[in-house]
Amino acid sequence: MRRGAGRPTKWLKTVIGCIVVGLYLIPVYWMVVTSLKPEGDIFAVPPQVVPFHPQWTSYFTVLQDPAIRRAFLNSVIISLGTTAFTLCFATPAAYALARLKLRIAGLTILILLVSQMLPTINLAVPLFVIFSRLSLVNTYTALILANTVFALPLAITILRPLFLHLPRELEDAAKVDGCTQAGAFWRVILPLVRPGLLTVGTVAFVLTWGELVFGLTLTTNENMQPITVALSNLVGLYGTRWNDMMAVSTATALPIIVIFVALQKYIVSGLSAGAVKE
Amino acid sequence: MPISSLEQQGAPVATRRSQRTGTRKQRGNGFLLPALLFIAFMTVYPLAYNIWLAVHGTDIGNLLRGSSPFVGFDNFRTLADDQAFRHALLISLVFTAGALFLQFTLGFALALFFSQPFPGNRTLRALLLLGWLLPIVVSANVWRWLLDGSYGLFNAFLLATGLIDRPAFWLTDQHAALTAVILANAWVGVPFNMVLLLAGLQGISPSLYEAAMIDGAGMWERFRFITLPQVRAVALTVLLLSFVYTFKVFDLIFVLTQGGPVDATTTLPVYTYQLTFTSFAFSKGAAAATVLLLISLSLSGLYVWTIRREEAS
Numbered sequence: 001m002r003r004g005a006g007r008p009t010k011w012l013k014t015v016i017g018c019i020v021v022g023l024y025l026i027p028v029y030w031m032v033v034t035s036l037k038p039e040g041d042i043f044a045v046p047p048q049v050v051p052f053h054p055q056w057t058s059y060f061t062v063l064q065d066p067a068i069r070r071a072f073l074n075s076v077i078i079s080l081g082t083t084a085f086t087l088c089f090a091t092p093a094a095y096a097l098a099r100l101k102l103r104i105a106g107l108t109i110l111i112l113l114v115s116q117m118l119p120t121i122n123l124a125v126p127l128f129v130i131f132s133r134l135s136l137v138n139t140y141t142a143l144i145l146a147n148t149v150f151a152l153p154l155a156i157t158i159l160r161p162l163f164l165h166l167p168r169e170l171e172d173a174a175k176v177d178g179c180t181q182a183g184a185f186w187r188v189i190l191p192l193v194r195p196g197l198l199t200v201g202t203v204a205f206v207l208t209w210g211e212l213v214f215g216l217t218l219t220t221n222e223n224m225q226p227i228t229v230a231l232s233n234l235v236g237l238y239g240t241r242w243n244d245m246m247a248v249s250t251a252t253a254l255p256i257i258v259i260f261v262a263l264q265k266y267i268v269s270g271l272s273a274g275a276v277k278e
Numbered sequence: 279m280p281i282s283s284l285e286q287q288g289a290p291v292a293t294r295r296s297q298r299t300g301t302r303k304q305r306g307n308g309f310l311l312p313a314l315l316f317i318a319f320m321t322v323y324p325l326a327y328n329i330w331l332a333v334h335g336t337d338i339g340n341l342l343r344g345s346s347p348f349v350g351f352d353n354f355r356t357l358a359d360d361q362a363f364r365h366a367l368l369i370s371l372v373f374t375a376g377a378l379f380l381q382f383t384l385g386f387a388l389a390l391f392f393s394q395p396f397p398g399n400r401t402l403r404a405l406l407l408l409g410w411l412l413p414i415v416v417s418a419n420v421w422r423w424l425l426d427g428s429y430g431l432f433n434a435f436l437l438a439t440g441l442i443d444r445p446a447f448w449l450t451d452q453h454a455a456l457t458a459v460i461l462a463n464a465w466v467g468v469p470f471n472m473v474l475l476l477a478g479l480q481g482i483s484p485s486l487y488e489a490a491m492i493d494g495a496g497m498w499e500r501f502r503f504i505t506l507p508q509v510r511a512v513a514l515t516v517l518l519l520s521f522v523y524t525f526k527v528f529d530l531i532f533v534l535t536q537g538g539p540v541d542a543t544t545t546l547p548v549y550t551y552q553l554t555f556t557s558f559a560f561s562k563g564a565a566a567a568t569v570l571l572l573i574s575l576s577l578s579g580l581y582v583w584t585i586r587r588e589e590a591s
Contacts, residue, residue: 011397017391017398018398025408027421027424033421042429043428045433045434046434055391061429088312089312092310093312095309096308114578114582117522118574119547120572121550124566125328125550126323126327127324128561130324130327145320146320148320152317171466181511206411210412212529212532213529228413228415231416232307232529233323235419235422235533242423242429245423246420249590253413271450276285
């Protein structure tokens, strides 16, 4: 939209924008602020918008709980595992779908697009049965494989256009210089799509870190639960210990916030890649 | 070195074969094969197995042995007669429609606002996306606290402004819970709608607006006769996509209300989960899951068809 707006109205829009975004982020602010309050202050009427006695006590309390520490560790392993797995499978596949005229390419792309939209519960039940038969319930393997189901199609969807945009002459030139096809892919093509790989990596990590349904259904042992499941179990356990509850929530959100601040442009382009156009 | 690295990626056989015979196609299949096998075993097979479960009489006793009797459409008939299933379907539709309405309207308003240039536009827009990226379990937990009947911030605000005169127990009151869940879902969904709609708005050629301004069109007329018709196709795809993603929402409701109070927020995904993992009615659960799958697939199909048609034109 073009409008003949002068400087003052421009800044007015900035002010409005700040108010809108500020209102939107109240829940995030409230989460952090509550986690810093002593128990008595959470129930103050009217609510303390700025904490009177900020303290880290809740964080010490919850992080002393070995079950919560274990859940964080599980989430790190599952998320990193899924990220690695996704990159290994998605990169060559996306390259093949971009470069080679395969008869099954059209169908594959269609399946990839649709499988991103499947309800998780539709996969969780049969995967639970399959993994039970293979004695894989309560293993990282099961959770990594299950999470890859959603990360992989998205990853291929993000990467394929990047390969499409690379000129074919690059590989030809590499081959003239004595590279094999695999060598050309590894030494010439991959470095060129490094930002795309970073996008895929972050997106896979963010998706897996927040995943609940697979964690809930594919683990029965508390030791194997990701932090999302542990957090949802605290609902009954903590009752009205909202400060402790918000401390765990903030700690769970923290890796995502850090990634968001550091790699924001990579994630957003990635997560919306599947949406507008394939 | 490159070859061994590729081997770790699971494409060794075809890579070597292609060096011998050298046809493009085999090479491509070798690159694609690991991903295809993964999808076949981890997505297609489970979905098919789900349908198999739905037409068999599987219970906790014979689940792992896999020797359950074929029962045809019996499970679907039981489901159709089940009041709880029909209720879940209705709740799902109300939840999706309500959330979609809020997400889309607010997302569109924000997209219009952010399509104008002003200082700090990018940064502010990026900050909005945080609500979308946070783990749903975290957002749901925060909303549980915000919507708390006795000490929640939301009630404090409503009471202070006089919008309500008595605290509302959003999540435990049977008449308020669905509204509360819709509200929380809209908070998560607004940025997603905004991003996609903004992309649509930015795709409109500025020359259209310039021409309209020369013709003396006002702000409203430009919006009505340029923005709306130009953004219509994108809006349709955003609505379809939002529908698919909202209809399958499980984690948010699971944390906020567990489907309660009673069954006030039991949507189809929550109902399916309860049948399977709480009542262990595997086959009935699989039948419910199949219905959920069919609804999701038909809308994803419609979405794919829409974007394909758009790309073709």
